[in-house]
Amino acid sequence: MSVAAGVEYYVLLSMGLFCIGLFGILTRRNALMFLMSVELMLNAANINLIAFAFYHGNLTGQVFALFTMALAAAEVAVGLGIILVLYRNFRDVDVTVPTTMRW
Amino acid sequence: MAVFDLPGWTGLAPALILAATALALFVVDSISPRSANRALLAGVSATGALASLAVAVWFIAAGVGQGGIDGLGVIDLFDGQFVVDAMALYFMIVVAVVTALVSVASYDYMADHTYQAEYYSLLILAATGMSTMAAANSLVTIFIALELTSLPSYALVAILKDNRGSVEAGLKYFLIGALSSAIFVYGVSLVYGATGHLQLDAIAVALEEDVADGFGGLLGLGILMLIGGFAFKTASVPFHFWAPEAYEGAPAPISAFLSSASKAAGFVIAFRVFTTAFPLEVTGELIGLDWTLAFVILAIVTMTVGNFAAATQDKVKRMLAYSSIGHAGYALIGLAGLTVDGGELVMGAAMMHLLVYGFMNTGAFLFVALAEYWGVGRTFEDYNGLANQAPVACFALGIFLFSLAGIPPLGGFWSKYFLFTGAISVGTTSMLLVAAALVVNSALSLYYYSRLVKAVWIEESVVDRDTLAQPTGLYAAIVFAAVMTVVLLPAFGPVSETAIDAAAAVI
């Protein structure tokens, strides 16, 4: 296996990517940036899946990565729709603006 | 019965029927998006849901998922990617029942909506996802089914496009959902990394064969992240933040749908994943502790947060939203109480609770839908004196609320009672703590539920109201839910038997 020596590096990379995505979610107020950060986290998972697929020598992980990507696209589509109506109602795409419901 | 003569894939019939219904509605939507033939659309979706219900009940009656001479055994599909067993069918029934109720209720509630077909097709698509979740037996299918449920749900919550509350609710639901699913997928990737498999039985085999030795921490983190994904679906702390807003802002039938069916679907995959893929003993050796501990903590925190936050709410819908979180905490006991050599009693009790909850909580939210239909307002005070104008619906509300609070002899009491005795019978300190929390929280919940009963039955109305309309669909759904909440009581014997058998089969 070509990656047998270094699967842990891939995990470290994916964890780094995951944390960057998480950091984005926690700090960005723009809904689109929020979406992109989620994409980063999903792709971190994809890196893991592909790396482990090589490590374990089966293709399950790779196939699942494809599914993930497709679903991520679908999620973005729904997300963009919601962001659109958000903008229509609140005249802003700042996620911290809608606070009519709380407590 | 004839089940065996059919090809294997028909085992998924309850989910497939829903999918076909959704597609049919889609066709209507694409041909005539502004079709206002509500009777046809609501009728089609209700019929689809009832057909799915009928098939699921038939399968159970025919013995699918039961061993022994009479049983037809568990149906494995696509190399174990799906499994149709008693538990799957049980939850398919819960989903189908709630979907049917919500479809019927939407007939009146969504009367003014422009795009009717879109609404119903999204609803049935989400139901398809939930029904599929019940049968999913691999992390791949689970994830797909989960997303199939979530994506239409986001859209459904935000479907009142010109209503700020609905849009805000949809946004929050979506954002937290996206974050949770990212965490969930990452968890899947870690579990895959540790074991090399995504199919649940294969994961268990890999764990038995010590494939994952040395990956204990990785596996533990992965499992915890999976729990995160389930916690989101079931609205459990700390992934519950979307729930109060989403339930409050969404159209009330959708709140009912999400808080009952979606929650039940979340629980069925949690039950399946943790009982099938992560046997307590081997997993415990690997990750150094019983994963039940996580559920013990989550159960206690969830029921406490939900009930305490519900206690001081002013708005009825939001109170129900928080109470729904509290009930997720009760159902979590089903996982917290699993032990190496059993636990079917506790898990069966949790399944019973979810079934009863499917009726009483749906009914309560549908009453809110009725109130919104009347336009009486959202707070407890606005509900004052409703019993004068609508005694039948208010009587049903009383049944729902007292059942939710767990007052004997209603259905909610028995499922809580079984949860309680189940938790006690496990006997560990942590489970006794859980049982104590269950009692304390139930006592607290009685306070805010009875507040609402008091408002509608005892308080005098603040404003003068004209006579209120009696929308057929909503009334039918509410009355049916109330009748079922009561009827489940004498039927509790067979129901509890089915639930406990189903639980025993997967453990």
Added chain:
Amino acid sequence: MEGAFSYAPAIAAFPLVAFVVALAFGKYMPKKGALAGILATAGSLLLSVVMLVAVASGEVYHGTIYEWAVGDALTEVGADGIEFTFGILIDPLSALMLVIVSLVAFLVHVFSLGYMNGEGETGLPRYYAGLGLFTFSMLSFVLADNLLMAFMFFELVGLCSFLLIGFWFRTRSAPSAAKKAFLVTRFGDYFFLIGVVAIASTFGTLQFAGEESFVAAAETAIADGTTLFGFGPETWVTITGLLVLGGVIGKSAQFPLHTWLPDAMEGPTTVSALIHAATMVAAGVYLVARMFGYYAQSPTALSIIAFVGGFTALFAATMGVVKDDIKQVLAYSTISQYGYMMLGMGVGGYVAGVFHLMNHAFFKALLFLGAGSVIVLMHHEQDMWKMGGLKDKAPVTYWTFLAGALALAGIVPFSGFWSKDEVLYDALIVGLEQPVILAAYAMGLLAVFFTGFYTFRMVFLTFHGEPRTDTAENPHSVGWSIKFPLVVLGALALLAGVANLAPVAKLTGMDITYLEFWLDGEYGYVEGLTYHDYHELVAFEEGYISSETVTMLLGAGLSLGLAVAGAVTAHVLYNVPEPTRHTAKLGGAYDVLRSNYYQDEYQVWLAEGLTLPLARAADRFDQTVIDGVVNGVSTASLFGGDRVKRIQTGIVTNYAALLVAGFIALLLVLGFIGGWFL
């Protein structure tokens, strides 16, 4: 005869139906529910007689009807389960009691036609419903085969008593008397309940009869010397027995819980006759008889029963001497007579006690109904000083009343003489060996004199002499429905003594002590519930003066002499055309007697001076500490809820942060426990 016994539940069910009918339809019925009651009690009477015949033919019945709870229980004697059931036990004792109860109930229903319907009372459906419910409860109590069922119906008869005493609830005194009766008997029942629980938790069974009974279990425990709750077995049996006795003392109006009975005379006279003379008050004594095997194992408990009985007999008789109200006199005499029964039971004279119970039921019901008749005659005047001379105007009432009075006073050959004499004889022979019992006997004997005195004072004041008021000159007439029960009961008062002519049997050697044979299992019997079984258990020695016959004759002569002396004294003092009160002769004692030995006063003091401050203190504790804690908890919960919901800030980024924080916290806790970071 199994067939006959299958109708046993109907004995109790008939009056229950009458209760429902009277309550639901009484308003629309011609006699406002009276006919339903009469029919139902007649049915009960008929079936009771069938039971009596069945038992006479050597059959008994003991069966469970309904089992309403089964539980695992850890008991002191090691039985590991307990069943709570409704069952029926028909043996000689209960068959006899069934006949007594249903007969008196039937006659009282008939009498009510004249007394209540005839007088144009309102609320009659309520009255007949009450009587029906009472008859049902009382018959069920008699049928009960276990202590818990007995307790339940014991409470139910108490409730009916409350309802019926307070029948005229618009007056001032009736509701107050009803409350008093309810509370005082409830005070005793409280101990009864503890006793039931104690017996259940000790022996794991509450059955009266059979191998599985608590009586048998107690016998085994005493034989084995098992320690029960840290006590010796006999001590424990005494303790539990005395706890149950609390209920008996309350219901049978024994000292010191007798104060409710005189007040209970506020109810209709028919109710007094049925409930407060013949049946409900007898429930206490019946209970002692029912579980006599249990008491028989504790000489201490028996001595206490005997002493309380003897004391009450004398104590109540002295108070009866100075009463002016005809019903009050009868009330005190009732207390006194139940004292005799308790005395009889306490000295092991099971047959004597039951015999007196039977006779008393007849003659006291007769006297009350006679008093009711007098009250009708006198247009609802109860003060004897306003009567007089009724003898010629109402001969039926007079002669039957006189029969009852002779029986009460214990004049040969009326029924009361035979049973009272037997009680006193049994007390005497035991008393010759036991000083405590001898004291009880002496009190009982002395009470005979007072009994004779107040009885005939009542008769003379009411019926003899010159009419002292206008109403007494021109009394109201009474109908057949009043006369018929009087005649039946009058005949019984005269003749019922034939059932057990023990002295005659001893003198002549004839086998005519039928009641003794009856209770001793000559006919049908249940193993362990017979007189000789009990007699073997009772540990009292018996002594005689020279010989049995001499002792008997001496005792009988003494009591008869005293009774006659009392009657003669009354004759001298009051059988004159214009009787005077003669109270000055009593001096200071008069005030004491008039005030009933200040019993009410000291009990009120106990309630107000002692209990009330205690209750106030408890209330203050409850109001401040308990309520404070409760309110504190709810305030804290609501405050906590208010804080908890503030987490939900409404800003979705905060949610994400909190979500991640919560997740990391969970990760840290689990990771730390699981050692993932090593």
